[in-house]
Amino acid sequence: MSTPDNWRKSSYSGGGDGNNCVEIASSPTHAAVRDSKAPARATLTFPASAFTHFLSALKRPPSMKS
Numbered sequence: 270m271s272t273p274d275n276w277r278k279s280s281y282s283g284g285g286d287g288n289n290c291v292e293i294a295s296s297p298t299h300a301a302v303r304d305s306k307a308p309a310r311a312t313l314t315f316p317a318s319a320f321t322h323f324l325s326a327l328k329r330p331p332s333m334k335s
Contacts, residue, residue, distance in 0.1 A: 273301050276308070295320075 273294030281290070292308065294301045300320035303312040315323070 276303070278305055 273296065276292040276294045278290050278292050290305045292303050292305045294303075295317065298317055299314050300317055301312045301314045304310060
């Protein structure tokens, strides 16, 4: 995946300047994650399908997680 240019932060980033969060950029095949406090550092890159599954698991109610 080339360096993404569509980084976005969660609306839950917190108060102040909102730099206490991760940023996500996506392409049709991959998702990249970086620390918003250090955007020039390395990113983690995942296949899009694996990242979608990860997000779905996070959104599941605790009673449905195993």
